[in-house]
Amino acid sequence: MDYKQKFWDSSAEAKEIYIPHLSADAVIFGFEKNELKVLLLKMSYRGQWMLPGGYIRKDENLDDALARILKTRVGVSGIYLEEFAVFGKKNRSEFYFEDFDESLFQKQRFISIGYYALYNSSVITPIPDEFSEVCEWIYLSELPDIELAMDHREIIEKALLALREKIAIKPIGYNLLPEKFTLSELQKLYETILGMSLNRGNFYRKIKNLGILTKLDEQRRGGAHKSPDLYTFNEENYAKALENGLNNW
Amino acid sequence: MDYKQKFWDSSAEAKEIYIPHLSADAVIFGFEKNELKVLLLKMSYRGQWMLPGGYIRKDENLDDALARILKTRVGVSGIYLEEFAVFGKKNRSEFYFEDFDESLFQKQRFISIGYYALYNSSVITPIPDEFSEVCEWIYLSELPDIELAMDHREIIEKALLALREKIAIKPIGYNLLPEKFTLSELQKLYETILGMSLNRGNFYRKIKNLGILTKLDEQRRGGAHKSPDLYTFNEENYAKALENGLNNW
Numbered sequence: 001m002d003y004k005q006k007f008w009d010s011s012a013e014a015k016e017i018y019i020p021h022l023s024a025d026a027v028i029f030g031f032e033k034n035e036l037k038v039l040l041l042k043m044s045y046r047g048q049w050m051l052p053g054g055y056i057r058k059d060e061n062l063d064d065a066l067a068r069i070l071k072t073r074v075g076v077s078g079i080y081l082e083e084f085a086v087f088g089k090k091n092r093s094e095f096y097f098e099d100f101d102e103s104l105f106q107k108q109r110f111i112s113i114g115y116y117a118l119y120n121s122s123v124i125t126p127i128p129d130e131f132s133e134v135c136e137w138i139y140l141s142e143l144p145d146i147e148l149a150m151d152h153r154e155i156i157e158k159a160l161l162a163l164r165e166k167i168a169i170k171p172i173g174y175n176l177l178p179e180k181f182t183l184s185e186l187q188k189l190y191e192t193i194l195g196m197s198l199n200r201g202n203f204y205r206k207i208k209n210l211g212i213l214t215k216l217d218e219q220r221r222g223g224a225h226k227s228p229d230l231y232t233f234n235e236e237n238y239a240k241a242l243e244n245g246l247n248n249w
Numbered sequence: 250m251d252y253k254q255k256f257w258d259s260s261a262e263a264k265e266i267y268i269p270h271l272s273a274d275a276v277i278f279g280f281e282k283n284e285l286k287v288l289l290l291k292m293s294y295r296g297q298w299m300l301p302g303g304y305i306r307k308d309e310n311l312d313d314a315l316a317r318i319l320k321t322r323v324g325v326s327g328i329y330l331e332e333f334a335v336f337g338k339k340n341r342s343e344f345y346f347e348d349f350d351e352s353l354f355q356k357q358r359f360i361s362i363g364y365y366a367l368y369n370s371s372v373i374t375p376i377p378d379e380f381s382e383v384c385e386w387i388y389l390s391e392l393p394d395i396e397l398a399m400d401h402r403e404i405i406e407k408a409l410l411a412l413r414e415k416i417a418i419k420p421i422g423y424n425l426l427p428e429k430f431t432l433s434e435l436q437k438l439y440e441t442i443l444g445m446s447l448n449r450g451n452f453y454r455k456i457k458n459l460g461i462l463t464k465l466d467e468q469r470r471g472g473a474h475k476s477p478d479l480y481t482f483n484e485e486n487y488a489k490a491l492e493n494g495l496n497n498w
Contacts, residue, residue: 019360020268020269022268056360059339062336086332088311090308090310109307113362168498196496198498
C-alpha cells in the first residue's frame with residue numbers, strides 16, 4: 001500500500017480522536033554488553049530513525065496514552081515511564097512531512113512531552129508498527145552514525161542527562177541488570193550512565209551502605225580471576241529507596 | 250466590569266492565538282522567616298487561589314510563553330524555571346468554569362506543564378492580573394487553610410518533591426537567601442526543603458566540601474550567642490556546580 005495513502009488515512013482518524021499540537025516521545029533505555037542502548041523505529045517514510053511516540057486521545061488520561069502508544073508502536077507493555085522534559089520549540093515538527101500539505105494531522109506544530117524508561121531488553125521483543133520498517137535497540141555509541149528524525153537526537157541526549165541526575169537520588173539497576181550480578185557489573189552500569197570512571201573501593205562501600213543489595217552464596221565462575229560474589233537486589237529495600245530517595249544530606 | 254464578560258472577551262481572543270488543550274503553571278518558591286512560601290493569585294471568579302499560569306501562543310516557543318505568562322500574570326521577569334511534571338488527567342480543568350458553557354476557551358480539557366522556580370521574594374513586587382483580586386506569597390504552612398483551584402494543591406506538592414530531589418544534585422540557595430548568610434541559615438533552608446532535621450556537623454562538613462561558599466571576614470552580630478561567621482556564595486564555583494551537578498558517586 002502506498003505509504004502516502006496510509007498517512008492520509010491515519011490523519012483523517014487522528015483529527016477526530018487526538019488532541020492537536022501535543023505529542024509524547026519515549027526514550028527506552030536498555031543495558032547490554034556494558035553499554036546503554038535505546039529502542040528506535042525506522043520509519044518507512046524518509047528512512048530516518050525515531051523514538052516511539054504518538055498522540056493523546058481527547059478522552060484519555062495522559063498516563064493511559066503513553067501505555068497505549070508503547071503498546072501500539074513497539075509492542076511493549078508494563079513499562080514505568082518517567083517524564084523528564086517538554087520539547088516546545090517552534091518548527092521542531094512543522095516541516096517534517098515535507099511531501100504533504102498542511103491538512104495532514106501529522107504535519108503541524110507538536111509540543112512533545114519526553115519520557116524515559118529503563119528496561120530489561122532481554123524481555124522485550126520489539127514489534128514495529130505499520131509506519132516503520134524495523135524496531136531495534138541501537139547502542140548509544142552507534143547514534144552518531146544514524147539519521148534521527150526531527151529533534152529526536154536532542155531528546156535522547158536530554159533523557160540521558162535526566163537519568164544521570166536520577167541515579168544520584170534513586171537506586172537503579174533493577175530493570176537493567178540480570179537477576180544475579182556482580183558488584184563490578186553494577187559499577188559498570190553506573191559508570192556507563194555517568195559517563196565516567198568511579199573508584200572501585202568508594203563505589204562498593206557506598207552501594208553496600210544503601211542496603212539495597214543481598215549477597216548470594218554464589219560466585220560467578222569462569223573468569224580468569226578469583227570468582228566474584230553474586231548479588232541480587234533486596235526488593236523491599238530497593239522499593240523503599242525508590243520511594244524515599246537516597247538522602248545525600 | 251462584569252467578570253463574565255471579561256472571560257468571554259478573553260476567550261474570543263484566546264481561540265485565535267493560543268494552542269488549545271495545553272497550559273502551563275508555575276510554582277514560584279520564596280524563602281522567608283525559615284519557611285518556604287509560594288506565589289499565588291486569588292481569582293475574582295470563585296475566589297479560589299491558583300498558581301500563575303496561562304497558555305502557549307500558536308507562534309511562540311514554549312520558553313517564551315512561560316516568560317510572557319509570568320510577566321503578564323504576576324508582573325515578574327527573569328525567573329529561571331525548571332519543568333518538573335505534566336498534569337494530564339481527564340477532568341482536571343473541564344468543569345472549573347461551571348457558570349459558562351463549553352464554548353468558553355478556558356472551559357476545556359487542559360494538559361498542564363508544571364514548572365517551578367526559586368526566587369528571592371524581597372525583589373518581587375507581585376502585581377495581580379485583571380482576573381485576580383490579589384497576588385501574594387503564601388507560606389506552605391498556610392496552604393491547608395486556603396482553597397486552591399483545580400489540582401493546584403497537587404501541583405504544588407509535586408513541585409516540592411521535585412525540589413527535594415534537586416537539592417541532592419544541585420546547589421541551592423542563591424535565589425533564596427540574602428547575599429550574606431550564616432551556615433545555620435543555609436542549613437535551615439535545606440531542612441525546610443527536605444522536611445527533616447539534619448546533623449549540624451555533617452551538614453557543615455558536606456556543604457563546605459562543595460567549594461561553593463566563601464567565608465567572609467564578618468560575623469552576624471546581635472544574637473545571644475557567639476556571633477556566627479557570615480558566608481556568601483562563590484559565584485563561579487556555584488555556577489559550575491549547577492552545570493555539572495554534585496557527583497554523589
